Amino acid sequence: MSDHVVGSKSFAAVAINCASKAGEWIMSKVGAHEVLREKMSPHDLVTEVDKGSEKLIRSLIMMNFPNHSFLGEEGVEPGPEASAKALEDVRDAEYLWIVDPVDGTTNFVHGFPYFAVSIALAHHGEVILGVVYDPWKDELFIAEKGKGAYVRGRRMNVSSEPTLRDSLVATGFPPEHATALPRNLAQLQLLAPKVRSIRSSGSAALHLAYVAAGRLSAYWEVGPNSWDLAAGALLVQESGGRIGDQDGTPYHLGVRNVLATNGYIHDELQAELAKA
Template sequence: MDANQPESIIGGKSFTAVAVNCAAKAGEWIKSKMGSITQLDTKYSMHDLVTEVDKGAERMIRNLIVTHFPTHSFLGEEGVEPGPEASAKALQDKSDAEYLWIVDPVDGTTNYVHGFPFFSVSIALAHRGQVIVGVVYDPSKDELFVAERGKGAYVHGRKMQVANESTLSHSLLATGFPADQHVALPANLKSVQALAPKVRNIRVAGSAALHLAYVAAGRLSGFWEYNLSSWDIAAGSLLVQEAGGRMTDITGESYHLGVRNIVASNNLIHNELIEELQAAART
């Protein structure tokens, strides 16, 4: 192992095993609460929802992680004030952490509230700013997507590989509609309008973490979205990369935890996808 790469086990405790255990336990609890929401609040906009289940799942995950790794830092969506400025500041405040857990307890809360079975638990571990473990769990389908840096990405214990489409015209893409209605949403609607006639189809299913997992699994050829936060993306970014895909920002620059406008793909269509997104942004 490279001297600069962290061991995946500290004190006999595997980072990945802890992440998987946290995701599975939180996911089971989240699924058991489906259909029984008693408190629903909005955060950044009417599209940005939070429930007592989001908050309870995050507490559960945090408590489990702290039990195993009490010196590690933790960044969870529900512990941060709403809005892009607050999420960027929260990440910046943790930038000196050696080990940072980045958690979205329910990615796809709107789906969850409406009983639409496309939501996930997203857990990532970054070591000095680089994601080294990524876990995305879909409780509805009982699908667990797992990646360790340098060791590949897996679902149902099988190694994942990105799709082999080489052109946009043969590609199934996905995106999301941002909560920011003033800048990000109009920008993405222009992208959808530009891309829809040029691809096989576009899906908007409502969980960035699961969309990224689907890129890694070869179910989507690509995914883009504006104004996401680190907890939406971190785990999925490693899944994509370890499955042979590519993650960048909307201009093609390399992905890092601070990137908010992302493009993920099977790599083969990446440049073409970015060119189309850039052309749409100029219109």
């Protein structure tokens, strides 16, 4: 196959193909979790499924786009320093695929049906394509920069709640227990009485997709990685929402303390998080 033909392959078509193949692989392993390896802490389980899913995605991408760069969760040591270093090494690449092969491995291991494949493509550090695929529900969320965001082929829009007290918001419980978890818990304690309710379902990528789809008014968390957020960030932006760092910095690949909202409650929520 000539470079020309390879070059004309649509980024979105390849990403969708990768997500669906990886989703099939993941679903074939549901219930077969005898092989468990622990990574970082008992709360951060990783399985052979992660490795198989990432290998599959990486090989499909490299087959189609051999000159592109690739950042996946599996090659990176646990912890924020290693994550930051891994991103630093590749973030200036012309084309960089950023992949979380299974976001929500702990859920997967326990048979809790909330996990996703997250695939993003960045061009010179800016995300131009994002796919989040929930294989359990067979829901594919996709956004291309400037073209809107879609789920099951329907255009997505963020929710319209105007205030925190009307809002359903999501957060996470960070696997890093020294500083990230206590900070997140302090924020949770402060916010719980001020919103309609809070959910914590264990997948940053799906939480972001749900903000984009209008199913959640907002999602915040201390410390998720670039591969947890990159695809979902574009989904939120292309659905009319806002995403950035909790300190107010607009979204970039290095953002870790994430805040994503429908836009209407962004400033209010950001101010409350700052109090914690």
